[in-house]
Amino acid sequence: MNSEELRRLKEIDLRVQEIAKEEGLLVREVLFEIVPAQRVLEGQAYWFPTNFSHWSFGRDYEKQRTLYEHTGQGIPYEQVWDFDPPRAFLVETNPFVLNVMVLAHVYGHVDFFSGSKYRQRFRSVMDVAEEARQAAKRFAEYEERFGKEEVENLIDSAMSIMWHQHPDPFHEEEEEEVARERIFALERAKLERDKSVQSEFAQPISKEEITKREKRLAMLAVATPPEPVYDLLYYIANHSGRIRRPWQKDVLLTIRNQVRALAPNRRIKMLNEGWATYWHVRIMRRLFAEGLLSAKEHEIYNIYHSGVAAQAHNNFNVYRTGLALYEYVEERWNKGQFGPEYEQSEDPYKRLHWDTGAMKGREKIFEMRTSWSDRMAVEALFTDDFIHEQGLYSYTQDEDPKTGKLVWVVEDDDPKKIRDMLKDTFATYQIPIIFVQNGNARSQHELLLGHTPTGFKLDPEYRNKTLEKLYHLWGKTVSVRTVEKGKYVIFSYDGKEHKPSNSK
Amino acid sequence: MAIIVSEPTASKGPKDAKRHRDKQREAIKKRLPEILSDESIITRKKGKLVRIPIKAIDIPHFRPERKSSGSSGRGRAGNEPGEDMLETEVDIEELIELMLEDLGLPRLEEKNVRTLAVELGWELKGTQKTGPWVLLDKRRTTNKGIERFWSYLRGLMATTGKDEMACYRALHETQGIFKDALELLENGTVSDQSQEMTPFPVVESQDLRYHKLEKSVEFQSQAVIIAMMDVSGSMDDIKKYLARSSLFWLVEFLRRLYKRVEVRFITHHVTASAVDEDAFFRTVESGGTMCASAFALANSMVESDYPPAEWNIYAWLFSDGDDFEPEATVQEMKKLMSKANMVGYGEIRPDEHRSGEADYESLLWTELKEKFSIAAYEDPKSLSSLEGGERFPFLGVKIRKREDILPALKIFLKKDRWQK
Numbered sequence: 070m071n072s073e074e075l076r077r078l079k080e081i082d083l084r085v086q087e088i089a090k091e092e093g094l095l096v097r098e099v100l101f102e103i104v105p106a107q108r109v110l111e112g113q114a115y116w117f118p119t120n121f122s123h124w125s126f127g128r129d130y131e132k133q134r135t136l137y138e139h140t141g142q143g144i145p146y147e148q149v150w151d152f153d154p155p156r157a158f159l160v161e162t163n164p165f166v167l168n169v170m171v172l173a174h175v176y177g178h179v180d181f182f183s184g185s186k187y188r189q190r191f192r193s194v195m196d197v198a199e200e201a202r203q204a205a206k207r208f209a210e211y212e213e214r215f216g217k218e219e220v221e222n223l224i225d226s227a228m229s230i231m232w233h234q235h236p237d238p239f240h241e242e243e244e245e246e247v248a249r250e251r252i253f254a255l256e257r258a259k260l261e262r263d264k265s266v267q268s269e270f271a272q273p274i275s276k277e278e279i280t281k282r283e284k285r286l287a288m289l290a291v292a293t294p295p296e297p298v299y300d301l302l303y304y305i306a307n308h309s310g311r312i313r314r315p316w317q318k319d320v321l322l323t324i325r326n327q328v329r330a331l332a333p334n335r336r337i338k339m340l341n342e343g344w345a346t347y348w349h350v351r352i353m354r355r356l357f358a359e360g361l362l363s364a365k366e367h368e369i370y371n372i373y374h375s376g377v378a379a380q381a382h383n384n385f386n387v388y389r390t391g392l393a394l395y396e397y398v399e400e401r402w403n404k405g406q407f408g409p410e411y412e413q414s415e416d417p418y419k420r421l422h423w424d425t426g427a428m429k430g431r432e433k434i435f436e437m438r439t440s441w442s443d444r445m446a447v448e449a450l451f452t453d454d455f456i457h458e459q460g461l462y463s464y465t466q467d468e469d470p471k472t473g474k475l476v477w478v479v480e481d482d483d484p485k486k487i488r489d490m491l492k493d494t495f496a497t498y499q500i501p502i503i504f505v506q507n508g509n510a511r512s513q514h515e516l517l518l519g520h521t522p523t524g525f526k527l528d529p530e531y532r533n534k535t536l537e538k539l540y541h542l543w544g545k546t547v548s549v550r551t552v553e554k555g556k557y558v559i560f561s562y563d564g565k566e567h568k569p570s571n572s573k
Numbered sequence: 574m575a576i577i578v579s580e581p582t583a584s585k586g587p588k589d590a591k592r593h594r595d596k597q598r599e600a601i602k603k604r605l606p607e608i609l610s611d612e613s614i615i616t617r618k619k620g621k622l623v624r625i626p627i628k629a630i631d632i633p634h635f636r637p638e639r640k641s642s643g644s645s646g647r648g649r650a651g652n653e654p655g656e657d658m659l660e661t662e663v664d665i666e667e668l669i670e671l672m673l674e675d676l677g678l679p680r681l682e683e684k685n686v687r688t689l690a691v692e693l694g695w696e697l698k699g700t701q702k703t704g705p706w707v708l709l710d711k712r713r714t715t716n717k718g719i720e721r722f723w724s725y726l727r728g729l730m731a732t733t734g735k736d737e738m739a740c741y742r743a744l745h746e747t748q749g750i751f752k753d754a755l756e757l758l759e760n761g762t763v764s765d766q767s768q769e770m771t772p773f774p775v776v777e778s779q780d781l782r783y784h785k786l787e788k789s790v791e792f793q794s795q796a797v798i799i800a801m802m803d804v805s806g807s808m809d810d811i812k813k814y815l816a817r818s819s820l821f822w823l824v825e826f827l828r829r830l831y832k833r834v835e836v837r838f839i840t841h842h843v844t845a846s847a848v849d850e851d852a853f854f855r856t857v858e859s860g861g862t863m864c865a866s867a868f869a870l871a872n873s874m875v876e877s878d879y880p881p882a883e884w885n886i887y888a889w890l891f892s893d894g895d896d897f898e899p900e901a902t903v904q905e906m907k908k909l910m911s912k913a914n915m916v917g918y919g920e921i922r923p924d925e926h927r928s929g930e931a932d933y934e935s936l937l938w939t940e941l942k943e944k945f946s947i948a949a950y951e952d953p954k955s956l957s958s959l960e961g962g963e964r965f966p967f968l969g970v971k972i973r974k975r976e977d978i979l980p981a982l983k984i985f986l987k988k989d990r991w992q993k
Contacts, residue, residue, distance in 0.1 A: 070577075075576065075578070078576055079575070079576050082575055082576060098575055099575060100575060100577065101575060101576040101577070102577055102578075103576065103577065103578045106587065107584055110586065111584065111586045114586065115585070119585075122585060122589050123589060123591075123592070124589055124592040124593040124596060124630075125632055126585075126586075126589050127586060127587075127588070127589025127590035127591065127592055127594040128589075128590065128591045128630065130586035130587075130589065131586070131590040131593065131594075132588055134586070134590075159576075161578075194734075221592075225632060228632045229632050229633050229634050230634065230635075232634065233635070258922060333963065499636065499637060500635075500636075501635045501636065501637065503635055515989060518637070525637035525638060526637070526638040527635055527636070527637070527638065528635075528636050528637060528638040529638065531633050531634060531635065531636050532635060534633030535633045535634055535635050537633070538633055549635075
């Protein structure tokens with residue numbers, strides 16, 4: 070970027086801020102850094118501007134780089150950190166107008182960061198990024214002291230279960246003894262109450278029931294964990310016989326904390342990216358109209374914008390669908406196409422030309438950005454119309470009988486199924502629900518995990534390999550109890566071989 | 574200022590990416606037998622890149638089982654990515670390197686490569702403290718001189734207790750002579766008025782450094798590979814393909830080992846003829862089989878063109894073994910063995926059953942086993958092979974299918990063979 074372009078960009082930055090304020094966005098001063106593409110590629114691959122070394126980051130970096138250098142796809146066009154002030158990268162070699170688009174896009178994100186109630190519960194990204202920067206130094210030191218391979222193996226193992234955290238991303242893990250006391254007191258109180266029922270509507274519980282529940286209380290006094298723990302890394306770091314040294318614990322908890330800070334993002338990804346895209350479209354439109362950008366630049370912008378909002382058959386483009394959703398909602402609410410009267414109307418002609426002049430569109434989309442999640446949006450707004458309009462179907466590749474080439478064909482276009490599929494995805498992100506059931510299984514300090522079935526079997530090859538990684542972390546037999554064909558099955562690995570066994 | 578041009582920072586990506594590539598290489602290594610038998614590698618003209626699809630290296634994690642692909646057999650549901658396959662490009666050189674790790678050829682190199690010393694003249698190599706003036710190494714000498722300047726300066730400061738600038742002036746005035754400078758300082762008669770310190774080299778005779786000259790000798794090695802193939806009527810397409818693949822890799826290996834490798838091609842049925850590479854792999858002929866004719870031609874080639882004192886000689890014959898005159902073949906082979914580093918015989922028998930079942934042996938195999946072999950291996954788990962002793966550097970391997978190519982190469986190129 071030459072100095073003339075830099076001057077222009079600064080001028081446009083000021084104008085964009087004015088426009089954003091006029092449109093009602095929450096504007097904060099953003100620190101834009103002009104960097105080589107490699108910095109952005111690394112930021113994408115490493116989760117944070119700086120992070121510890123690992124081959125999986127290297128793999129993602131190289132994948133991005135190859136795409137970028139050889140196909141021109143995957144242009145590192147956007148990276149913004151919710152710091153104070155927010156920081157964003159602009160790639161020095163990107164076309165000027167693309168950098169302007171990114172700049173406008175970033176102001177959309179910054180508004181979302183400040184405006185979303187959900188995001189306000191996040192840990193400060195700045196703190197987490199700083200922790201990552203510190204971790205990079207510590208991990209390098211560990212490599213030096215304990216051996217590269219040793220550290221790498223531990224990171225590999227930790228990463229293999231890192232996404233298994235509490236379903237509530239803001240859940241704080243209790244100390245085991247604190248949890249035990251709480252549950253114990255609760256159960257005790259319930260038992261006492263049930264024993265001394267004095268009501269004409271209920272009988273005191275039977276003797277057998279009392280003994281049974283007292284036995285359970287006795288068990289509770291020694292069980293570990295006293296109740297299922299979903300945060301696998303947290304439990305293992307604190308209870309494994311293999312993770313004894315401080316550095317090992319540090320590696321596990323660092324990875325756990327990073328993932329924990331990142332995970333909540335997924336719940337609002339579509340709304341967030343859609344919001345930023347919605348605003349860059351509008352801001353760019355005004356910049357062109359005001360003559361701050363040329364017609365020639367408009368051509369280049371069109372190419373990049375259509376790249377961002379391109380339809381992909383094999384994945385869900387959050388930029389495209391998010392943008393379309395906001396525009397769809399805005400139009401409907403402007404025309405008053407909401408409320409019981411509209412919903413219940415069955416006349417397609419009337420519905421199509423429904424316009425009460427309500428002009429509630431902006432208000433509605435700001436409400437979405439403030440207090441909605443992706444899953445809510447799918448449930449409430451992914452109507453049949455919207456799904457058909459957007460061609461949000463499940464696609465499969467098949468051979469064209471005429472040309473013999475592979476083409477995408479629609480596999481399923483039933484809006485209800487598509488909605489269910491998306492709701493599912495936005496609820497669990499295809500991550501099986503796994504929890505620590507018993508950390509002292511068979512009284513041998515073995516680890517028994519539970520799997521709550523949500524409609525699929527665990528992939529056997531991956532399951533076995535993951536058990537091997539868990540064994541590396543636990544040091545004793547590890548098992549996972551799941552349900553297959555309506556029956557409980559336990560798969561275990563004892564350091565030598567894999568065994569399936571049926572259980573009660 | 575809200576827009577800044579950022580300073581470059583140390584980059585981590587390339588280093589971690591390399592670690593990932595190393596992991597990929599390990600994955601490729603596991604698939605070598607399959608990759609090696611891929612015909613497209615061999616048929617491609619000299620472009621040296623091979624595209625190999627390998628699985629993306631992934632961190633294992635609990636995940637939903639993939640639905641088995643639809644009726645079309647290659648279906649791929651829209652919301653579920655298929656198995657991530659990456660196509661990576663690998664240099665043939667790199668592939669061979671990977672194989673070498675397995676084969677340990679470098680040891681073979683130490684033991685078996687005969688070398689020719691060629692004098693290339695003189696070259697500068699290192700430094701020494703004495704030598705003719707023309708060879709003075711000015712840079713190193715100056716460095717030594719600067720070291721001495723500083724040690725004198727510190728010495729003066731320590732002895733006289735005066736500050737650095739005063740000592741510098743004295744040293745400057747006396748042009749680096751320590752004794753005189755000390756005297757000036759002690760008498761307080763320094764007249765030099767320098768305002769700034771510019772270190773200058775103070776060179777004494779023991780600081781002089783000279784370039785060292787050495788004779789430059791290069792060890793060159795050369796080898797000839799005599800590739801012989803049976804093209805008689807019984808050698809069908811599959812047999813020729815197996816022969817051709819094996820030879821391709823043998824030649825590539827030896828090309829890495831020796832600076833100069835010549836490859837000569839001989840085809841034979843009842844009579845043998847020397848042909849070029851192209852014809853070697855394409856010839857379709859018919860008729861009977863006399864392997865002796867090929868070895869006879871090889872012998873005369875060696876005699877006229879490749880004196881064993883200067884050449885490493887390797888010869889391979891690939892045939893299905895239905896030789897009309899095995900005794901004559903053995904005679905010619907013996908002659909060749911007296912000069913060659915190694916004579917190999919690959920018997921191509923795609924139609925033969927695994928040993929253990931009642932199978933018949935070819936006439937040539939039987940004869941070779943009787944005459945040369947000190948050890949015959951019939952391990953049902955690996956390939957059948959024959960090994961000659963020190964007197965007869967002979968190896969015979971039976972190749973039955975594509976996947977046998979890599980194991981066969983391993984037998985032909987085993988590192989510790991014939992060491993004693």
